[in-house]
Amino acid sequence: MTRTKICGLTREDDLDAAVAAGADMVGFVCGVPIETPRELAPDRAATLGERVPEGVTSVLVTMPETPEAGAALAERVDPDAIQVHDYSPDEVAALADRTDARVLAGVDAADDDLEQYANPADALVLDSTDEQGAGGTGETHDWERARAVVADLDVPVLLAGGLTPENVAEAVRTVEPFGVDVSSGTERAGGVKDHAAIQQFVERATAPRTVTT
Numbered sequence: 347m348t349r350t351k352i353c354g355l356t357r358e359d360d361l362d363a364a365v366a367a368g369a370d371m372v373g374f375v376c377g378v379p380i381e382t383p384r385e386l387a388p389d390r391a392a393t394l395g396e397r398v399p400e401g402v403t404s405v406l407v408t409m410p411e412t413p414e415a416g417a418a419l420a421e422r423v424d425p426d427a428i429q430v431h432d433y434s435p436d437e438v439a440a441l442a443d444r445t446d447a448r449v450l451a452g453v454d455a456a457d458d459d460l461e462q463y464a465n466p467a468d469a470l471v472l473d474s475t476d477e478q479g480a481g482g483t484g485e486t487h488d489w490e491r492a493r494a495v496v497a498d499l500d501v502p503v504l505l506a507g508g509l510t511p512e513n514v515a516e517a518v519r520t521v522e523p524f525g526v527d528v529s530s531g532t533e534r535a536g537g538v539k540d541h542a543a544i545q546q547f548v549e550r551a552t553a554p555r556t557v558t559t
Contacts, residue, residue: 349525383536
């Protein structure tokens with residue numbers, strides 16, 4: 347079954363709604379050099395992370411300047427996993443050496459060297475990135491290209507970028523990813539989730555797919 351990650355959570359009731367909907371992973375944005383309504387202070391991210399029940403993976407989504415800074419932030423927030431963007435494969439490896447958290451590498455779907463991330467990262471988050479290397483753009487990318495990446499790489503791949511309750515079922519059918527990752531596509535305002543949209547997203551992402559012969 348396709349895993350689901352609800353990212354950019356800022357409020358307890360939104361977190362609870364994601365968990366109640368059956369999300370496998372929940373993401374908290376902290377320590378990014380861009381302006382976003384989803385940004386949390388480290389202590390706030392840690393507090394929300396403590397609320398995540400066993401069986402649901404808490405993910406710190408960040409863009410630290412160095413692997414050392416990333417490891418220090420992860421120690422402070424104490425997530426199950428840390429997701430970094432705009433990192434080289436060597437930086438991902440260095441971060442993995444410095445933290446007990448699983449390391450997810452946010453990568454641009456258009457890049458040609460993604461296989462270099464397969465060894466150091468525990469998973470890839472295949473996204474549309476902006477000029478600063480950040481994801482969360484709300485823009486879709488080439489799903490056929492994403493399907494090839496999923497098929498070629500021996501590492502779990504989460505599909506991100508412009509996903510919504512309306513298109514996630516098609517995305518899953520086309521790409522067949524390990525999981526799907528959504529942020530703005532389940533919001534009613536920046537950093538504020540639409541609980542019905544979260545429920546619909548999880549249901550449609552995980553609905554059994556018809557197999558044709």
